[in-house]
Amino acid sequence: MLPQLTPKDAADLLAQGRAVLFDIRDPDEFARRHVKGAHLRPLATLAADPLQVPAGQAAIFTCRSGMRTAANCERLAAVVSGPAYVLDGGLDGWAAAGLPVVENRKAPLELMRQVQIAAGGLVLAGVGLGLAVHPGFFGIAAFVGAGLTFAGVTGFCGMARLLALAPWNRVTA
Template identity: 80%
Template sequence: MTAQLTPLDPKDAADLLTRGQAILLDIREPDEFARRHVKGARLRPLATLEADPLQIPKGQIPIFTCRSGMRTAANCDRLAAAVGGRGHILAGGVDGWAAAGLPLVENRKAPLELMRQVQIVAGSLVLAGVILGFLVHPGFFGLSAFVGAGLTFAGATGFCGMARLLALAPWNRPARA
Protein backbone atom coordinates (compact mmCIF):
# COMPACT_ATOMS: atom_id res chain seq x y z
CA MET A 1 0.00 0.00 0.00
CA THR A 2 1.35 3.41 -1.00
CA ALA A 3 1.29 6.20 1.56
CA GLN A 4 -1.05 9.06 0.77
CA LEU A 5 -1.74 12.44 2.27
CA THR A 6 -5.28 13.76 2.23
CA PRO A 7 -6.39 17.37 2.70
CA LEU A 8 -7.75 18.20 6.13
CA ASP A 9 -9.94 21.19 6.99
CA PRO A 10 -8.29 23.59 9.50
CA LYS A 11 -11.03 23.09 12.13
CA ASP A 12 -10.71 19.30 11.88
CA ALA A 13 -6.94 19.62 12.13
CA ALA A 14 -7.29 21.84 15.20
CA ASP A 15 -9.53 19.20 16.79
CA LEU A 16 -6.97 16.43 16.19
CA LEU A 17 -4.16 18.63 17.54
CA THR A 18 -6.16 19.58 20.65
CA ARG A 19 -6.83 15.92 21.41
CA GLY A 20 -3.12 15.09 20.97
CA GLN A 21 -3.81 12.78 18.04
CA ALA A 22 -1.76 14.73 15.49
CA ILE A 23 1.43 16.70 15.03
CA LEU A 24 1.58 19.76 12.77
CA LEU A 25 4.74 20.05 10.68
CA ASP A 26 5.42 23.36 8.91
CA ILE A 27 7.57 22.73 5.82
CA ARG A 28 8.50 26.37 5.16
CA GLU A 29 11.91 27.93 5.72
CA PRO A 30 12.85 29.35 9.14
CA ASP A 31 12.47 33.00 8.04
CA GLU A 32 8.88 32.35 6.90
CA PHE A 33 8.06 30.40 10.06
CA ALA A 34 9.49 33.11 12.34
CA ARG A 35 7.13 35.75 10.96
CA ARG A 36 3.88 33.77 11.21
CA HIS A 37 2.95 30.19 12.05
CA VAL A 38 0.28 28.03 13.64
CA LYS A 39 0.61 27.88 17.41
CA GLY A 40 2.19 24.56 18.34
CA ALA A 41 3.47 23.78 14.84
CA ARG A 42 6.95 22.30 14.52
CA LEU A 43 9.29 23.69 11.90
CA ARG A 44 10.40 21.02 9.45
CA PRO A 45 11.79 22.68 6.29
CA LEU A 46 11.15 20.75 3.12
CA ALA A 47 14.82 21.15 2.19
CA THR A 48 15.85 18.95 5.16
CA LEU A 49 13.37 16.15 4.55
CA GLU A 50 15.66 13.61 2.88
CA ALA A 51 18.72 14.40 5.02
CA ASP A 52 16.89 14.05 8.34
CA PRO A 53 14.13 11.42 8.46
CA LEU A 54 10.86 12.34 10.13
CA GLN A 55 10.30 11.21 13.69
CA ILE A 56 6.54 11.07 14.19
CA PRO A 57 5.53 10.35 17.81
CA LYS A 58 3.70 7.04 18.17
CA GLY A 59 -0.06 7.40 17.96
CA GLN A 60 0.06 10.79 16.22
CA ILE A 61 -0.90 11.57 12.66
CA PRO A 62 1.33 14.03 10.78
CA ILE A 63 -0.32 17.09 9.26
CA PHE A 64 1.86 19.12 6.90
CA THR A 65 1.40 22.81 6.25
CA CYS A 66 2.92 25.74 4.39
CA ARG A 67 1.67 29.28 3.86
CA SER A 68 -1.14 28.66 1.35
CA GLY A 69 -1.20 24.89 0.87
CA MET A 70 0.41 25.09 -2.57
CA ARG A 71 3.87 23.92 -1.46
CA THR A 72 2.49 20.96 0.47
CA ALA A 73 0.25 19.98 -2.45
CA ALA A 74 3.15 20.25 -4.91
CA ASN A 75 5.35 18.06 -2.68
CA CYS A 76 2.66 15.63 -1.57
CA ASP A 77 4.48 12.57 -2.94
CA ARG A 78 7.74 13.48 -1.16
CA LEU A 79 5.91 14.12 2.10
CA ALA A 80 3.90 10.91 1.81
CA ALA A 81 7.09 8.93 1.20
CA ALA A 82 8.66 10.52 4.29
CA VAL A 83 5.66 9.53 6.40
CA GLY A 84 5.28 6.01 5.05
CA GLY A 85 1.72 5.82 6.41
CA ARG A 86 -1.36 7.88 7.07
CA GLY A 87 -1.08 11.66 7.02
CA HIS A 88 -2.71 14.90 5.96
CA ILE A 89 -1.98 18.28 4.44
CA LEU A 90 -3.63 21.31 6.00
CA ALA A 91 -6.14 22.64 3.47
CA GLY A 92 -5.32 26.28 2.72
CA GLY A 93 -2.15 26.16 4.83
CA VAL A 94 -1.48 28.81 7.46
CA ASP A 95 -3.65 31.24 5.47
CA GLY A 96 -6.57 28.79 5.68
CA TRP A 97 -5.95 28.33 9.40
CA ALA A 98 -6.09 32.12 9.90
CA ALA A 99 -9.23 32.41 7.75
CA ALA A 100 -10.89 29.84 10.03
CA GLY A 101 -10.18 32.15 12.99
CA LEU A 102 -7.74 29.75 14.66
CA PRO A 103 -4.78 30.98 16.77
CA LEU A 104 -1.51 31.99 15.15
CA VAL A 105 1.86 33.10 16.46
CA GLU A 106 2.82 36.31 14.69
CA ASN A 107 6.02 38.30 15.06
CA ARG A 108 5.70 41.53 13.08
CA LYS A 109 9.23 42.46 14.17
CA ALA A 110 10.69 39.48 12.31
CA PRO A 111 12.05 40.51 8.90
CA LEU A 112 10.02 39.79 5.80
CA GLU A 113 10.81 36.45 4.22
CA LEU A 114 14.01 36.65 2.19
CA MET A 115 12.31 35.80 -1.11
CA ARG A 116 9.74 38.57 -0.57
CA GLN A 117 12.63 40.96 0.02
CA VAL A 118 14.20 39.81 -3.26
CA GLN A 119 10.90 40.35 -5.08
CA ILE A 120 10.52 43.86 -3.65
CA VAL A 121 14.10 44.91 -4.45
CA ALA A 122 14.15 43.30 -7.91
CA GLY A 123 10.79 44.79 -8.84
CA SER A 124 11.86 48.22 -7.59
CA LEU A 125 15.11 48.09 -9.57
CA VAL A 126 13.34 47.01 -12.77
CA LEU A 127 10.74 49.76 -12.35
CA ALA A 128 13.44 52.36 -11.60
CA GLY A 129 15.41 51.25 -14.68
CA VAL A 130 12.37 51.63 -16.94
CA ILE A 131 11.34 55.02 -15.53
CA LEU A 132 14.89 56.39 -15.65
CA GLY A 133 15.34 54.92 -19.14
CA PHE A 134 12.39 56.93 -20.42
CA LEU A 135 12.93 60.12 -18.42
CA VAL A 136 16.73 60.47 -18.10
CA HIS A 137 18.75 58.33 -20.48
CA PRO A 138 18.11 55.06 -22.39
CA GLY A 139 21.21 53.56 -20.75
CA PHE A 140 19.16 53.05 -17.58
CA PHE A 141 17.23 50.30 -19.37
CA GLY A 142 20.39 48.27 -18.77
CA LEU A 143 19.54 48.18 -15.05
CA SER A 144 16.29 46.40 -15.83
CA ALA A 145 18.09 44.02 -18.18
CA PHE A 146 20.75 43.29 -15.53
CA VAL A 147 18.13 42.48 -12.88
CA GLY A 148 16.17 40.34 -15.35
CA ALA A 149 19.31 38.41 -16.26
CA GLY A 150 20.08 37.90 -12.56
CA LEU A 151 16.60 36.55 -11.89
CA THR A 152 16.86 34.23 -14.89
CA PHE A 153 20.23 32.98 -13.65
CA ALA A 154 18.79 32.47 -10.14
CA GLY A 155 15.88 30.46 -11.52
CA ALA A 156 18.14 28.30 -13.69
CA THR A 157 20.86 27.61 -11.12
CA GLY A 158 19.23 28.01 -7.71
CA PHE A 159 21.83 30.63 -6.74
CA CYS A 160 20.45 34.11 -6.07
CA GLY A 161 23.13 36.72 -5.53
CA MET A 162 20.56 39.31 -4.47
CA ALA A 163 19.24 36.96 -1.75
CA ARG A 164 22.80 36.42 -0.53
CA LEU A 165 23.36 40.18 -0.33
CA LEU A 166 20.03 40.82 1.39
CA ALA A 167 20.77 38.08 3.93
CA LEU A 168 23.72 40.21 5.08
CA ALA A 169 21.55 43.29 5.63
CA PRO A 170 21.37 44.47 9.26
CA TRP A 171 17.63 43.77 9.58
CA ASN A 172 18.21 40.11 8.60
CA ARG A 173 20.89 39.47 11.20
CA PRO A 174 19.89 37.66 14.38
CA ALA A 175 19.50 39.93 17.40
CA ARG A 176 22.25 39.65 19.99
CA ALA A 177 21.28 39.00 23.58
Protein backbone atom coordinates in the same frame (compact mmCIF):
# COMPACT_ATOMS: atom_id res chain seq x y z
CA MET B 1 -1.41 12.28 -2.90
CA LEU B 2 -1.92 12.85 0.81
CA PRO B 3 -5.50 13.53 1.92
CA GLN B 4 -6.36 17.09 2.86
CA LEU B 5 -7.78 18.18 6.20
CA THR B 6 -9.81 21.33 6.68
CA PRO B 7 -8.37 23.72 9.25
CA LYS B 8 -11.22 22.87 11.64
CA ASP B 9 -10.65 19.10 11.31
CA ALA B 10 -6.90 19.58 11.76
CA ALA B 11 -7.46 21.76 14.84
CA ASP B 12 -9.75 19.09 16.31
CA LEU B 13 -7.15 16.34 15.80
CA LEU B 14 -4.44 18.54 17.33
CA ALA B 15 -6.61 19.46 20.33
CA GLN B 16 -7.35 15.77 20.94
CA GLY B 17 -3.63 14.97 20.84
CA ARG B 18 -4.11 12.71 17.83
CA ALA B 19 -1.84 14.63 15.45
CA VAL B 20 1.32 16.72 15.19
CA LEU B 21 1.52 19.72 12.86
CA PHE B 22 4.71 20.21 10.83
CA ASP B 23 5.42 23.46 8.99
CA ILE B 24 7.65 22.73 5.97
CA ARG B 25 8.57 26.34 5.19
CA ASP B 26 11.98 27.90 5.72
CA PRO B 27 12.93 29.38 9.11
CA ASP B 28 12.62 33.00 7.93
CA GLU B 29 9.02 32.37 6.84
CA PHE B 30 8.18 30.51 10.07
CA ALA B 31 9.68 33.26 12.26
CA ARG B 32 7.34 35.87 10.82
CA ARG B 33 4.08 33.89 11.06
CA HIS B 34 3.08 30.31 11.88
CA VAL B 35 0.32 28.17 13.34
CA LYS B 36 0.46 28.15 17.10
CA GLY B 37 2.02 24.86 18.21
CA ALA B 38 3.44 23.93 14.80
CA HIS B 39 6.86 22.30 14.58
CA LEU B 40 9.28 23.78 12.06
CA ARG B 41 10.62 21.09 9.72
CA PRO B 42 11.84 22.73 6.50
CA LEU B 43 11.23 20.64 3.41
CA ALA B 44 14.93 20.71 2.55
CA THR B 45 15.85 18.96 5.82
CA LEU B 46 13.26 16.18 5.89
CA ALA B 47 15.23 13.59 3.91
CA ALA B 48 18.35 14.00 6.07
CA ASP B 49 16.46 14.03 9.37
CA PRO B 50 13.28 11.89 9.23
CA LEU B 51 10.29 12.87 11.31
CA GLN B 52 9.56 11.31 14.65
CA VAL B 53 5.80 11.10 15.02
CA PRO B 54 4.61 9.57 18.30
CA ALA B 55 2.75 6.28 17.99
CA GLY B 56 -0.96 6.72 17.50
CA GLN B 57 -0.60 10.23 16.10
CA ALA B 58 -0.90 11.46 12.54
CA ALA B 59 1.38 13.95 10.83
CA ILE B 60 -0.21 17.05 9.35
CA PHE B 61 1.92 19.13 6.98
CA THR B 62 1.43 22.80 6.25
CA CYS B 63 3.03 25.64 4.33
CA ARG B 64 1.77 29.17 3.68
CA SER B 65 -0.95 28.52 1.10
CA GLY B 66 -1.02 24.75 0.66
CA MET B 67 0.74 24.85 -2.72
CA ARG B 68 4.12 23.66 -1.44
CA THR B 69 2.62 20.76 0.50
CA ALA B 70 0.45 19.76 -2.47
CA ALA B 71 3.46 19.80 -4.80
CA ASN B 72 5.51 17.65 -2.40
CA CYS B 73 2.96 15.10 -1.18
CA GLU B 74 5.06 12.15 -2.32
CA ARG B 75 8.15 13.38 -0.47
CA LEU B 76 6.11 14.14 2.65
CA ALA B 77 4.41 10.74 2.67
CA ALA B 78 7.83 9.07 2.43
CA VAL B 79 9.11 10.60 5.70
CA VAL B 80 6.37 9.23 7.97
CA SER B 81 5.34 5.67 8.67
CA GLY B 82 1.81 6.35 9.91
CA PRO B 83 -1.11 8.41 8.68
CA ALA B 84 -0.29 11.80 7.14
CA TYR B 85 -2.34 14.71 5.84
CA VAL B 86 -1.88 18.16 4.37
CA LEU B 87 -3.63 21.21 5.76
CA ASP B 88 -6.07 22.52 3.16
CA GLY B 89 -5.21 26.15 2.42
CA GLY B 90 -2.10 26.03 4.60
CA LEU B 91 -1.40 28.77 7.12
CA ASP B 92 -3.56 31.21 5.16
CA GLY B 93 -6.54 28.83 5.37
CA TRP B 94 -5.91 28.27 9.07
CA ALA B 95 -5.88 32.01 9.76
CA ALA B 96 -8.96 32.57 7.57
CA ALA B 97 -10.80 30.00 9.72
CA GLY B 98 -10.06 32.18 12.76
CA LEU B 99 -7.66 29.70 14.36
CA PRO B 100 -4.66 30.88 16.44
CA VAL B 101 -1.61 32.14 14.59
CA VAL B 102 1.65 33.40 16.06
CA GLU B 103 2.84 36.58 14.35
CA ASN B 104 6.09 38.42 14.86
CA ARG B 105 5.92 41.65 12.89
CA LYS B 106 9.45 42.50 14.07
CA ALA B 107 10.87 39.51 12.18
CA PRO B 108 12.19 40.48 8.74
CA LEU B 109 10.11 39.75 5.67
CA GLU B 110 10.83 36.39 4.07
CA LEU B 111 13.98 36.57 1.97
CA MET B 112 12.22 35.78 -1.31
CA ARG B 113 9.72 38.59 -0.69
CA GLN B 114 12.66 40.92 -0.12
CA VAL B 115 14.13 39.78 -3.45
CA GLN B 116 10.81 40.41 -5.20
CA ILE B 117 10.54 43.90 -3.69
CA ALA B 118 14.15 44.80 -4.53
CA ALA B 119 13.96 43.40 -8.08
CA GLY B 120 10.64 45.10 -8.76
CA GLY B 121 11.91 48.41 -7.38
CA LEU B 122 15.07 48.25 -9.47
CA VAL B 123 13.13 47.45 -12.65
CA LEU B 124 10.69 50.31 -12.00
CA ALA B 125 13.57 52.70 -11.26
CA GLY B 126 15.43 51.62 -14.40
CA VAL B 127 12.38 52.08 -16.61
CA GLY B 128 11.42 55.37 -14.97
CA LEU B 129 14.93 56.79 -15.26
CA GLY B 130 15.22 55.42 -18.81
CA LEU B 131 12.11 57.31 -19.83
CA ALA B 132 12.78 60.50 -17.87
CA VAL B 133 16.55 60.92 -17.84
CA HIS B 134 18.52 58.79 -20.29
CA PRO B 135 17.81 55.55 -22.20
CA GLY B 136 20.98 54.04 -20.72
CA PHE B 137 19.09 53.51 -17.46
CA PHE B 138 17.02 50.80 -19.18
CA GLY B 139 20.16 48.72 -18.60
CA ILE B 140 19.21 48.46 -14.91
CA ALA B 141 15.97 46.68 -15.82
CA ALA B 142 17.83 44.46 -18.28
CA PHE B 143 20.46 43.59 -15.68
CA VAL B 144 17.82 42.63 -13.09
CA GLY B 145 15.92 40.58 -15.68
CA ALA B 146 19.12 38.75 -16.60
CA GLY B 147 19.85 38.11 -12.92
CA LEU B 148 16.38 36.68 -12.31
CA THR B 149 16.70 34.46 -15.39
CA PHE B 150 20.11 33.25 -14.19
CA ALA B 151 18.66 32.55 -10.72
CA GLY B 152 15.82 30.54 -12.22
CA VAL B 153 18.11 28.46 -14.43
CA THR B 154 20.91 27.81 -11.92
CA GLY B 155 19.17 28.02 -8.54
CA PHE B 156 21.72 30.65 -7.40
CA CYS B 157 20.25 34.05 -6.57
CA GLY B 158 22.92 36.68 -6.03
CA MET B 159 20.37 39.22 -4.86
CA ALA B 160 19.11 36.82 -2.18
CA ARG B 161 22.68 36.21 -1.03
CA LEU B 162 23.30 39.94 -0.87
CA LEU B 163 20.04 40.65 0.99
CA ALA B 164 20.79 37.86 3.48
CA LEU B 165 23.80 39.95 4.59
CA ALA B 166 21.67 43.03 5.23
CA PRO B 167 21.64 44.18 8.88
CA TRP B 168 17.90 43.49 9.33
CA ASN B 169 18.43 39.85 8.27
CA ARG B 170 21.28 39.11 10.65
CA VAL B 171 20.44 36.71 13.45
CA THR B 172 21.05 38.24 16.85
CA ALA B 173 22.23 36.15 19.78
